[in-house]
Amino acid sequence: MPANIFPILAAQASPEVIDRIPSSYSHFVIPFVAGITFFLVWIFVGFIRVLIQLNHDDRMKFWTSLLNPITAGKNIRDLFCDCLFHTKIWQRKPLLGYMHSAIAFGWFMLIVLGHVEVALFVPKHLSYGEGGLFYPIFYRYFVWIRPGHESLRGAFFFFLMDFFLLYVLTGIGLAMFKRFRSIVLGMRHTTKPSLADRVALYSLWMIFPLRLLAESFTADLSGGSFLTLGMNHLLHFLFGDKLYFQPFWWAYSICLGTFFAAMPFSRYMHILTEVLWILFRNAGLKPSHPRKGVAEAEIYACSSCGLCLDACPMNVQKKNLKYSSVYFIRFLRRHNERKIAEIADKCLMCDKCHALCPVSVDAPALRRAQRQTTNDHLPYDYSYLATVPVKLYEPATPRHPEPATPRHPELDSGSNSSKVLYFAGCMSHLTPRIIKAVEEIFKKAGIEYVFADREGGICCGRPLLLAGKTEAAAKTMDANKSMIKASGCKTLVLSCPICYKVFKEEYNLVGIRVVHYTQYFKELIDAGKLNVGKSQEKIVYHDPCELGRGCNVYEEPRTVLRQVGDLVKAGHEYDESICCGGSLGSLTLSQNDRRKITDAAIKDLTVASPDTIVTACPLCLKTFSERSTVPVKDFAEVLTTHCA
Amino acid sequence: MVDFGFGLLASSRINLDLFDKEKFDSLAAAEPDVRKCIACGSCTAVCTAGKFTPTSLRAAIEELQNGRDEVAMNMLKGCQLCGKCTMVCPRGINTRHLILSIAKIYSKKK
Amino acid sequence: MRNNVLIIGGGPAGLEAGANLQRLGYNVLLVEHSNTLGGHLGKWDRLFPSGTPASGALDKLLGSMDGVKCFIDTEIQSINRLGKSYNVILSNGITVLADAVLVATGFDLFQAEKKEEYGYGIYDHVITNADLEQYFKTGLDARINAPKKIGFVHCVGSRDEKSGCRSCSKVCCATAVKQACEMKAAFPDAQIYCFYMDLRMFGRHYEDMYLEAQRDYGIRFIRGRVAEVSENIDGSLSVKAEDTVSSKPLKVSLDLLVLMAGMRPSVSGQRIGSLLGMQNEKDGYFEVLSEITSQQRSPIPGLFLAGAATGPKTLPDTLADARGAATQIDKYLSAIFPKAKDLKQLIKTAW
Numbered sequence A: 001m002p003a004n005i006f007p008i009l010a011a012q013a014s015p016e017v018i019d020r021i022p023s024s025y026s027h028f029v030i031p032f033v034a035g036i037t038f039f040l041v042w043i044f045v046g047f048i049r050v051l052i053q054l055n056h057d058d059r060m061k062f063w064t065s066l067l068n069p070i071t072a073g074k075n076i077r078d079l080f081c082d083c084l085f086h087t088k089i090w091q092r093k094p095l096l097g098y099m100h101s102a103i104a105f106g107w108f109m110l111i112v113l114g115h116v117e118v119a120l121f122v123p124k125h126l127s128y129g130e131g132g133l134f135y136p137i138f139y140r141y142f143v144w145i146r147p148g149h150e151s152l153r154g155a156f157f158f159f160l161m162d163f164f165l166l167y168v169l170t171g172i173g174l175a176m177f178k179r180f181r182s183i184v185l186g187m188r189h190t191t192k193p194s195l196a197d198r199v200a201l202y203s204l205w206m207i208f209p210l211r212l213l214a215e216s217f218t219a220d221l222s223g224g225s226f227l228t229l230g231m232n233h234l235l236h237f238l239f240g241d242k243l244y245f246q247p248f249w250w251a252y253s254i255c256l257g258t259f260f261a262a263m264p265f266s267r268y269m270h271i272l273t274e275v276l277w278i279l280f281r282n283a284g285l286k287p288s289h290p291r292k293g294v295a296e297a298e299i300y301a302c303s304s305c306g307l308c309l310d311a312c313p314m315n316v317q318k319k320n321l322k323y324s325s326v327y328f329i330r331f332l333r334r335h336n337e338r339k340i341a342e343i344a345d346k347c348l349m350c351d352k353c354h355a356l357c358p359v360s361v362d363a364p365a366l367r368r369a370q371r372q373t374t375n376d377h378l379p380y381d382y383s384y385l386a387t388v389p390v391k392l393y394e395p396a397t398p399r400h401p402e403p404a405t406p407r408h409p410e411l412d413s414g415s416n417s418s419k420v421l422y423f424a425g426c427m428s429h430l431t432p433r434i435i436k437a438v439e440e441i442f443k444k445a446g447i448e449y450v451f452a453d454r455e456g457g458i459c460c461g462r463p464l465l466l467a468g469k470t471e472a473a474a475k476t477m478d479a480n481k482s483m484i485k486a487s488g489c490k491t492l493v494l495s496c497p498i499c500y501k502v503f504k505e506e507y508n509l510v511g512i513r514v515v516h517y518t519q520y521f522k523e524l525i526d527a528g529k530l531n532v533g534k535s536q537e538k539i540v541y542h543d544p545c546e547l548g549r550g551c552n553v554y555e556e557p558r559t560v561l562r563q564v565g566d567l568v569k570a571g572h573e574y575d576e577s578i579c580c581g582g583s584l585g586s587l588t589l590s591q592n593d594r595r596k597i598t599d600a601a602i603k604d605l606t607v608a609s610p611d612t613i614v615t616a617c618p619l620c621l622k623t624f625s626e627r628s629t630v631p632v633k634d635f636a637e638v639l640t641t642h643c644a
Numbered sequence B: 001m002v003d004f005g006f007g008l009l010a011s012s013r014i015n016l017d018l019f020d021k022e023k024f025d026s027l028a029a030a031e032p033d034v035r036k037c038i039a040c041g042s043c044t045a046v047c048t049a050g051k052f053t054p055t056s057l058r059a060a061i062e063e064l065q066n067g068r069d070e071v072a073m074n075m076l077k078g079c080q081l082c083g084k085c086t087m088v089c090p091r092g093i094n095t096r097h098l099i100l101s102i103a104k105i106y107s108k109k110k
Numbered sequence C: 001m002r003n004n005v006l007i008i009g010g011g012p013a014g015l016e017a018g019a020n021l022q023r024l025g026y027n028v029l030l031v032e033h034s035n036t037l038g039g040h041l042g043k044w045d046r047l048f049p050s051g052t053p054a055s056g057a058l059d060k061l062l063g064s065m066d067g068v069k070c071f072i073d074t075e076i077q078s079i080n081r082l083g084k085s086y087n088v089i090l091s092n093g094i095t096v097l098a099d100a101v102l103v104a105t106g107f108d109l110f111q112a113e114k115k116e117e118y119g120y121g122i123y124d125h126v127i128t129n130a131d132l133e134q135y136f137k138t139g140l141d142a143r144i145n146a147p148k149k150i151g152f153v154h155c156v157g158s159r160d161e162k163s164g165c166r167s168c169s170k171v172c173c174a175t176a177v178k179q180a181c182e183m184k185a186a187f188p189d190a191q192i193y194c195f196y197m198d199l200r201m202f203g204r205h206y207e208d209m210y211l212e213a214q215r216d217y218g219i220r221f222i223r224g225r226v227a228e229v230s231e232n233i234d235g236s237l238s239v240k241a242e243d244t245v246s247s248k249p250l251k252v253s254l255d256l257l258v259l260m261a262g263m264r265p266s267v268s269g270q271r272i273g274s275l276l277g278m279q280n281e282k283d284g285y286f287e288v289l290s291e292i293t294s295q296q297r298s299p300i301p302g303l304f305l306a307g308a309a310t311g312p313k314t315l316p317d318t319l320a321d322a323r324g325a326a327t328q329i330d331k332y333l334s335a336i337f338p339k340a341k342d343l344k345q346l347i348k349t350a351w
Helices: A027-053 A056-067 A069-085 A087-092 A094-121 A152-180 A195-222 A226-239 A246-265 A267-282 A294-301 A307-311 A318-323 A325-334 A337-346 A352-356 A363-375 A383-387 A432-444 A462-466 A470-487 A497-505 A517-526 A555-564 A591-605 A618-627 A635-641 B021-030 B032-036 B042-046 B057-065 B069-076 B084-088 B095-106 C012-023 C039-043 C054-063 C129-138 C172-186 C206-215 C267-276 C315-336 C343-350
Strands: A017-019 A143-145 A420-423 A449-451 A491-494 A513-516 A538-541 A566-568 A612-615 A632-634 C004-008 C027-031 C069-071 C076-082 C085-090 C095-098 C100-103 C107-109 C126-128 C149-156 C191-196 C220-223 C228-231 C237-243 C248-254 C256-261 C263-265 C303-305
Touching: A027 A246, A027 A267, A027 A294, A056 A069, A056 A267, A069 A087, A069 A094, A069 A267, A087 A094, A094 A152, A143 A195, A152 A195, A152 A226, A195 A226, A195 A246, A195 A267, A246 A267, A267 A294, A294 A325, A294 A363, A307 A325, A307 A352, A318 A325, A318 A337, A325 A337, A325 A363, A337 A363, A352 A363, A363 A462, A363 B095, A383 A470, A420 A432, A420 A470, A432 A517, A432 A618, A432 A632, A432 A635, A432 C228, A462 A470, A462 A497, A491 A497, A491 A517, A497 A513, A513 A517, A517 A555, A517 A635, A538 A555, A555 A566, A555 A635, A591 A618, A612 A618, A612 A635, A618 A632, A632 A635, B021 B032, B021 B057, B021 B095, B032 B095, B042 B057, B042 B084, B042 C237, B042 C248, B057 B069, B057 B095, B069 B095, B084 B095, C004 C012, C004 C085, C004 C095, C012 C027, C012 C039, C012 C054, C012 C100, C012 C315, C039 C054, C039 C129, C076 C267, C100 C267, C100 C315, C126 C129, C129 C172, C129 C256, C149 C172, C149 C248, C172 C191, C172 C206, C172 C256, C220 C237, C237 C256, C263 C267, C303 C315
Parallel strands: A420 A449, A420 A491, A491 A513, A538 A566, A538 A612, A612 A632, C004 C027, C004 C100, C027 C069, C100 C303, C126 C256, C149 C191, C149 C256, C191 C220
Antiparallel strands: A017 A143, C076 C085, C085 C095, C107 C263, C228 C237, C237 C248
């Protein structure tokens, strides 16, 4: 608020300029003032509403995060990188990144520099009583240069303003081009704009060309640089000496007003909501409801840019475009309950849209929150979990083949502290290759281990969480927690990324190290306990969603695979890898649609014609094995074949 | 005293007249796969929860069609949605969604 | 003039059709891509329902092949329509002008390792129906070690959308019952279980075989599909299924598990199909002109089909199908070829 920052503003204009309308008012500003006022009231009310909707803990967390210097630093960095420079888009699609940053950063600079000009040359007009709301925007209309008093700083600002205007205009040009030929900017699919989107979009397109025209018409009087002055000469050449500029300033103001009035109902609301979402995100707030509080900030932070359309694995079929996160969020905004429920259930929860989102909108979390509203209250009865013995496991090593030793499932937990607890998980019991290979590696490396669920155990709880049954998941996790603690083991090895994610993130197992077997086996190799030999086998590695994007484990499996064979590239890797289609995340996706995704993923994995597809998840293994002509192997299985 | 209230004894016979067609149809609308079961028992065989508590999707589908909704619901209340049954179902039934849909539709009071 | 007839596939269907066409006076060429004639029959020991030796049946088929020119170890390199005939180039360099082509490419056995939860190729004591026949023939298989408890799993890769096959393979139920009885005869102390979804004893004498299995061999039939197999520390197998009749999940330790691998369209047959531009039906087997009245004719004129190339069949079904195909070919050739003019019209009306 400039008026508050400078309580006493110099009344005098600087000598370079003529404050030609001291009343600082002209009729043409009305559309703009109406639009921006409506907009400001709207976002102020919205901000208060969101704050009220936050629960007490979240609110406290939010305020304290603002005071924390580390978070504050991150906030500032993220605000610049995400809102203005759009670095995340730059990294993947430079042209698209340029387009977004040109419009955002360019416009931002125009506003800032406009205010700086006012502050320097006619400071009193920063005050709202003196037109501070609109004066800096229409500076070139109100202030003319005093002939003969041109200064270097004046010229410098003229140049900057022209430069950033040109910068924005190139962005707008690309945006128009993208509407018709999105593929050039690296997007196969773009979102279908809604009515408000269109109104805002077309007014946004018009704002800057009109600004150029308006400022060009007055450039000989109000000053300008290479762009506006050049245009001004051209216009004089075309239309003669008398240029009537009023209509262009009117049109410019109307477009601005229309844009701001339409903004709250359009995707462009993200420009400001993004700021709030980044603050929430960095404060560590998570949505507990699909629409209220944190979620409200999150869904309005979505810019509908549509990058998630190409990211979504379901979109190998065009008919599934409508299930993408961008449309999910659009329906959340519109409160279309039927569509919301349908789309929420369809998603595979592979998290790719979240990973690629320029503002990190966590759509899968929103979908989970939505599922919670429909599924969390469904009846269940887990009283039987209390009757499950905490020591489900049996001693696995050392094995005593002599029948004299009675098999004793109950071990003294104290003796286990040096042992590793291996939990295979439900799915691995359907992929005996994994279990067999893991046990073989443990044996080869001389690791003493306890097999927690050889005879079957309790589910890890992640599938329940994904289905939105949070309360039931908590009960399940409690039961497992007692089992793990009772084992006395200090290291928990998981071969299933679904289990790994939940054990690592939700269990809070104090004093117990939770590792995925890709990490653990790499340690064994590094420690010299496991010797592997390199072969000519061409291997491609598939990042399981829950392991890669879910837990950020990308390098360990690759490092090991490079040691055993020739690791080749897939079409999409790391956080861009494509879900296998077998994910437990989706509740309603049909078998047929899943198969299409599986086939697309296999095609993408085999671009470098590998001998073997390697993955590190029982679900991916099983899903790929059913469809692939290239042999599919598990990470541990590959290791056993290359073990010395 | 022992009361031989024969007249009050419920019949142990399945009474198909108790089958709530409307409810089952709405279930089939939510998850058409419910009609695809061939009762092979794979789901029950692999069931994680079934190791500890009687849980059977196969039986539940059967019982719903036998008009024994309560029995069916009891067959599924221990389910942890782990998805093993989805993996093994030879008819490719979307078992997890079916279980959620049964809970949604049959837990509603009439 | 003796018309040339090309038969692709040297299994029972190809052999039976070849012998019959030869007798009808045609010049028959039979091409087989492997190095033996007889197909899967050559790998089998005994046949259901009565335990007839497979070798006897095969010998009988081979014995009536006099005059048929058989090329083994031979692939079809190219095959093109040339007027009313087919111009065929074989991998051994021979070129044939065939007036009719019979596709008898049969089936492949489902690769049981694809059903990973059964542990074929992973566990030490899991074998397939084909492995067991091989064992009956040779008496050699390290995986079969005086088993005390044996399980047979029906419908492996059949009636299973997960392995890409919805349909029934037709022969596995009877094969399982036959093999179960044979195993009981070989290991009289063994307890044998058959895990089935539906017991399809549709053929003549099959029900008698089933009755004998129950009454004379004491085989326990459990209605439930095996869904998970794990290996115990002593190497035995722990098998999980549901006894759907008593509505309880069950678990049993077994020393041997036999998987009844079902039928799949043969991969080499599919190659022939694509050379000829033949279409598949949804189940992956070749399309026929009419499933009721023209089972042995392809929609493509001059192309005939016999045996398991058009879906799972028992051996007697296949042989009958082959004889039917021979008759159809004879009918076609005698209608089309005497009046070589007006071919198009003739093909139209005769087909």
